[in-house]
Amino acid sequence: MTQQKQMILSLAMFGAAGLNFKSWTDPEVKLSSYPDINIDIEAAKLAEKGKFHFMFFGDFPGNKASDTSDMQTMGLDPMMIASIISNHTERIGMGITRATSWSNPYDVARQFKTLDALSKGRMAWNAVTGANGVSANAYGVNLAPSFDRYGKAYEFTEAVQALWATWGEDALKLNHSTKEFADYDQVKAISLKGKYVQSSGTLPIPPSKQGQPLIFHSGGSENSIAFAGKYADVFVGEVWTIEQGQAIRQALRDAAVANGRQPDDIKFIAGVMPLLGDNKKEAIERHAQFIDDDTFLQRVAHIGYVLGIDFTPADLEKPIDPKLLDQVVVTPYSDPRLENVLKVAREGWSLRELVYHSVIDYHPAAVGTAQDIADYMTEWFEAGAADGFWVMPDVYKVDLTRFVDEVVPILQEEGSFHKDYEGETLRENLGVAYQYGTRERE
Amino acid sequence: MTQQKQMILSLAMFGAAGLNFKSWTDPEVKLSSYPDINIDIEAAKLAEKGKFHFMFFGDFPGNKASDTSDMQTMGLDPMMIASIISNHTERIGMGITRATSWSNPYDVARQFKTLDALSKGRMAWNAVTGANGVSANAYGVNLAPSFDRYGKAYEFTEAVQALWATWGEDALKLNHSTKEFADYDQVKAISLKGKYVQSSGTLPIPPSKQGQPLIFHSGGSENSIAFAGKYADVFVGEVWTIEQGQAIRQALRDAAVANGRQPDDIKFIAGVMPLLGDNKKEAIERHAQFIDDDTFLQRVAHIGYVLGIDFTPADLEKPIDPKLLDQVVVTPYSDPRLENVLKVAREGWSLRELVYHSVIDYHPAAVGTAQDIADYMTEWFEAGAADGFWVMPDVYKVDLTRFVDEVVPILQEEGSFHKDYEGETLRENLGVAYQYGTRERE
Ligand SMILES: Cc1cc2nc3c(=O)[nH]c(=O)nc-3n(C[C@H](O)[C@H](O)[C@H](O)COP(=O)(O)O)c2cc1C
Ligand SMILES: Cc1cc2nc3c(=O)[nH]c(=O)nc-3n(C[C@H](O)[C@H](O)[C@H](O)COP(=O)(O)O)c2cc1C
Numbered sequence: 001m002t003q004q005k006q007m008i009l010s011l012a013m014f015g016a017a018g019l020n021f022k023s024w025t026d027p028e029v030k031l032s033s034y035p036d037i038n039i040d041i042e043a044a045k046l047a048e049k050g051k052f053h054f055m056f057f058g059d060f061p062g063n064k065a066s067d068t069s070d071m072q073t074m075g076l077d078p079m080m081i082a083s084i085i086s087n088h089t090e091r092i093g094m095g096i097t098r099a100t101s102w103s104n105p106y107d108v109a110r111q112f113k114t115l116d117a118l119s120k121g122r123m124a125w126n127a128v129t130g131a132n133g134v135s136a137n138a139y140g141v142n143l144a145p146s147f148d149r150y151g152k153a154y155e156f157t158e159a160v161q162a163l164w165a166t167w168g169e170d171a172l173k174l175n176h177s178t179k180e181f182a183d184y185d186q187v188k189a190i191s192l193k194g195k196y197v198q199s200s201g202t203l204p205i206p207p208s209k210q211g212q213p214l215i216f217h218s219g220g221s222e223n224s225i226a227f228a229g230k231y232a233d234v235f236v237g238e239v240w241t242i243e244q245g246q247a248i249r250q251a252l253r254d255a256a257v258a259n260g261r262q263p264d265d266i267k268f269i270a271g272v273m274p275l276l277g278d279n280k281k282e283a284i285e286r287h288a289q290f291i292d293d294d295t296f297l298q299r300v301a302h303i304g305y306v307l308g309i310d311f312t313p314a315d316l317e318k319p320i321d322p323k324l325l326d327q328v329v330v331t332p333y334s335d336p337r338l339e340n341v342l343k344v345a346r347e348g349w350s351l352r353e354l355v356y357h358s359v360i361d362y363h364p365a366a367v368g369t370a371q372d373i374a375d376y377m378t379e380w381f382e383a384g385a386a387d388g389f390w391v392m393p394d395v396y397k398v399d400l401t402r403f404v405d406e407v408v409p410i411l412q413e414e415g416s417f418h419k420d421y422e423g424e425t426l427r428e429n430l431g432v433a434y435q436y437g438t439r440e441r442e
Numbered sequence: 443m444t445q446q447k448q449m450i451l452s453l454a455m456f457g458a459a460g461l462n463f464k465s466w467t468d469p470e471v472k473l474s475s476y477p478d479i480n481i482d483i484e485a486a487k488l489a490e491k492g493k494f495h496f497m498f499f500g501d502f503p504g505n506k507a508s509d510t511s512d513m514q515t516m517g518l519d520p521m522m523i524a525s526i527i528s529n530h531t532e533r534i535g536m537g538i539t540r541a542t543s544w545s546n547p548y549d550v551a552r553q554f555k556t557l558d559a560l561s562k563g564r565m566a567w568n569a570v571t572g573a574n575g576v577s578a579n580a581y582g583v584n585l586a587p588s589f590d591r592y593g594k595a596y597e598f599t600e601a602v603q604a605l606w607a608t609w610g611e612d613a614l615k616l617n618h619s620t621k622e623f624a625d626y627d628q629v630k631a632i633s634l635k636g637k638y639v640q641s642s643g644t645l646p647i648p649p650s651k652q653g654q655p656l657i658f659h660s661g662g663s664e665n666s667i668a669f670a671g672k673y674a675d676v677f678v679g680e681v682w683t684i685e686q687g688q689a690i691r692q693a694l695r696d697a698a699v700a701n702g703r704q705p706d707d708i709k710f711i712a713g714v715m716p717l718l719g720d721n722k723k724e725a726i727e728r729h730a731q732f733i734d735d736d737t738f739l740q741r742v743a744h745i746g747y748v749l750g751i752d753f754t755p756a757d758l759e760k761p762i763d764p765k766l767l768d769q770v771v772v773t774p775y776s777d778p779r780l781e782n783v784l785k786v787a788r789e790g791w792s793l794r795e796l797v798y799h800s801v802i803d804y805h806p807a808a809v810g811t812a813q814d815i816a817d818y819m820t821e822w823f824e825a826g827a828a829d830g831f832w833v834m835p836d837v838y839k840v841d842l843t844r845f846v847d848e849v850v851p852i853l854q855e856e857g858s859f860h861k862d863y864e865g866e867t868l869r870e871n872l873g874v875a876y877q878y879g880t881r882e883r884e
Contacts, residue, residue: 022621024616025618025621032616034614034623035556035560035647037560062548062643062644063646064626065623065624065646067626068622068624068625068626069621069622069623072624072647075646076556076647077552077553077556079522079553080521080522080525080553080557080560081525081556081560083522083526084525084529086526087526087529088529102546104544104546104581104582105582106503106580106581106582107545107581110503110518111522114522114523115522117518118479118518118523118526134643137641137642137643138548138641138642138644138645139546139548139549140546140547140639172476173510174466174473174474174475176467179464179511180510180511181507181510181511181512181513181514182507182510182514184506184508184509197582198582198583199580199582200580200582201504201576201579201580202504202506203504203580204505204507205477205514205517206476206477
């Protein structure tokens with residue numbers, strides 16, 4: 001019996017009570033102070049109970065919320081939160097974003113390897129270039145053009161991986177009888193003077209249980225795919241349709257091969273918002289409570305804009321005329337969410353319900369019962385549109401709990417998701433080969 | 443009854459099983475892997491049991507150990523360790539070093555405020571300039587001259603404190619009935635373009651229970667004292683005699699006044715290595731096991747050098763001739779440890795035992811029974827040579843345990859150390875006034 005290929009699950013974390021700016025208003029949350037680290041700890045424990053492979057932390061320093069009813073997200077430094085979470089969990093991994101455009105490679109190398117060692121091999125660095133001007137300005141820099149941002153990202157990643165390997169793999173001795181702690185001759189300095197990045201010296205931390213942290217990447221441009229081809233073990237992406245997922249996943253597999261790697265060496269992770277209810281209507285109505293009036297109207301307008309239809313208030317409570325939908329032309333320049341808008345609209349929902357399906361959002365929603373959501377994920381997975389998902393439940397306490405209790409067992413029963421962690425480290429659990437130092441060094 | 447002024451105690455942390463490179467060799471330690479976060483957690487819990495005000499973390503990134511029997515220290519990032527410790531403790535504070543010469547102010551502001559919020563007001567940033575070339579090179583920079591290092595330190599600290607206050611004190615609402623999370627109009631961007639430091643935007647984290655982290659400083663030069671006069675709540679120093687302590691403490695008090703502050707606004711913390719035993723001889727012999735042969739011979743040579751005496755192996759087991767000691771002249775250019783060497787030598791110890799007293803080390807030792815050590819500390823404290831101490835026990839598990847169980851109760855009984863924490867935050871426990879933002883802003 002050959003082992004069926006299985007999907008990867010990860011939980012998105014962005015510093016709120018769930019993946020919604022309004023999650024804090026859910027009566028179940030009972031937020032009485034902010035920040036409250038217990039929310040993150042509980043979410044992590046739930047995800048670990050559900051055998052999620054890792055938690056995924058974005059990072060947009062300096063970006064304040066604006067709508068008064070929105071919870072502030074990502075103000076706190078995710079490395080501090082992950083440190084505490086690592087101490088409350090045993091198997092689940094952590095992928096944390098740090099942008100190369102405004103960080104220092106020594107800091108990134110040191111903080112990630114520290115946590116990789118302390119968590120016993122459960123860390124990944126999501127190496128993004130970052131295209132956020134607010135973050136850049138907070139760090140006192142201006143955003144460079146893509147060419148230079150990626151030029152720096154290559155040097156930066158090389159530097160980080162080279163620093164990781166300055167402590168020789170066999171340098172640690174811990175020999176009590178000879179009183180030999182380490183053979184420090186095996187801790188060797190590097191000296192890097194690149195166009196964008198300088199660092200010399202050592203990072204004196206022994207290998208973790210998995211050697212060193214994995215490299216994740218997020219982006220989408222050609223430069224981004226090429227960078228991922230060289231470095232990324234996991235690519236966390238943003239797609240709305242199976243076709244889009246297939247295209248970027250294939251591009252990543254090709255990029256891996258172009259870099260002398262195997263296609264499966266890069267795992268493509270698509271986003272999904274599970275809207276879970278006893279039926280589809282209930283599921284979207286639960287989600288509706290987190291959409292405020294302004295956002296609702298903006299999304300109605302945006303749906304009209306991408307479809308090329310002028311809606312009036314009278315249109316809200318009825319389905320969009322199928323004839324109008326048939327006239328819509330999808331081009332490569334269309335909003336990437338357009339095809340998904342069309343697909344859901346054709347199911348006959350009213351315009352209001354269409355908005356409640358969250359068709360205009362950062363990620364597509366899977367809507368319905370636990371079986372519906374499992375089916376959605378399996379369809380994507382089997383179509384080769386994703387190797388796994390980053391899951392964005394509205395409220396951890398409510399929607400993640402249901403996802404873990406109801407969706408995960410279905411996926412496990414069907415054989416498309418593992419029943420337990422394969423090993424102790426993130427590499428073992430994702431099936432990523434051991435690596436220590438830069439790839440060339442291997 | 444007026445409350446007697448009481449001393450401050452802090453525990454030094456440098457990433458080993460105690461404040462000795464050989465602490466890991468103590469049979470009680472049983473180090474079976476490295477790193478092992480449990481060592482730090484246990485030390486912190488012990489210190490909290492002893493009502494220590496704070497733990498003090500130095501930071502010398504990039505410096506690898508060299509002697510094969512020395513434990514690697516300070517390789518790991520202290521912010522990660524402190525994050526985990528904060529989650530295992532309730533009252534003890536944490537002062538962590540981050541040098542302005544190679545860090546980014548937004549990172550410092552964000553990481554410290556994150557941890558201040560998560561620890562509910564127990565953090566301090568030890569704002570040093572840093573004079574370590576190895577650390578600077580790791581971060582890809584060269585060390586600037588003192589003028590520029592301190593020039594940058596001023597701008598850096600202003601930027602950090604300004605960022606801390608970008609989230610208005612009353613911006614957080616968390617009002618469940620009106621669904622108002624925060625009034626984001628009260629989260630106001632700064633825009634700093636200094637000679638050395640740039641940052642603009644917001645750091646969207648609400649005030650912690652103590653507003654914002656305290657500022658500590660370590661150094662010694664005139665520039666350092668002047669900087670402390672403006673910013674420091676606590677100055678962590680390096681002195682070997684009561685006179686040295688009195689001089690620097692007075693200089694700091696004067697510097698505070700020169701900046702429109704009260705003399706007591708800066709607390710001067712001196713280092714002390716407690717060598718604790720049932721008598722002095724036992725105490726130094728316990729310490730002797732952590733001095734390897736090379737170090738022993740170097741220290742003999744250094745004692746000879748500072749005293750201007752050429753020792754031979756035959757001199758090791760006998761006291762130094764008092765007539766020779768009387769001929770030694772102390773000048774302002776002498777090694778700062780010379781007077782302490784003379785003082786201990788005059789007690790009649792053999793040259794070997796003099797070395798075992800650790801007279802040539804980073805900090806002076808207090809040697810003997812619990813009462814001897816309490817007396818040493820009280821003498822310094824009452825002479826105005828220190829407002830408190832950073833305590834450096836050889837092995838946390840052994841020597842810190844004894845310090846907490848034996849020395850602390852004596853100090854408490856005598857009224858020179860508090861019996862319990864005064865409050866919940868580091869400010870409350872140190873008696874440092876609330877501050878939010880830069881001092882000018884107040
Ligand atoms: C799924 C996803 C997650 C991302 N997360 C972050 C992030 O946390 N922080 C950040 O600064 N940028 C993030 N980015 C932005 C990317 O770093 C990148 O700058 C952006 O996609 C623009 O692409 P390009 O740089 O390839 O042109 C993310 C992008 C995607 C697609
Ligand atoms: C007690 C003490 C602790 C210090 N801790 C650190 C440290 O952890 N990291 C660091 O880079 N420098 C540290 N320093 C060095 C100071 O930052 C400073 O650069 C040094 O004392 C030279 O003084 P100056 O810069 O005033 O000339 C410390 C100094 C003292 C006295």
